[in-house]
Amino acid sequence: MTLMEKTPPFPPTLEESVPQELFKSEVRAWAERIGVQPQHIAIRPMARKWGSCSSAGRLTFDRDLLRQPAAFRAEVVVHELLHLKYPQHGKAFAALVRSYLAKYESIT
């Protein structure tokens, strides 16, 4: 599963972007729940990916993500943050992403 790659169909975009600071606070809230500490959170235009995670713990998110619905933003954020613990994709990784999203569905 490589959900971070931008492949159509894309979810419908929001009319207005979420402010960068709000998005970063979403990332920090998820980092706390997951128990990871990203070294740096960057937002910039990315051509082919919604997000990426370096081995040094630097997270980068595509600027277009600010115009995606909250549920989709959460999916991308949880995916990238979990890479700080688990670098590899696989069935276990996908299940973990789903379980975090389900667990906090009611409060995000």
Ligand SMILES: [Zn+2]
């Ligand atoms: Zn990934």
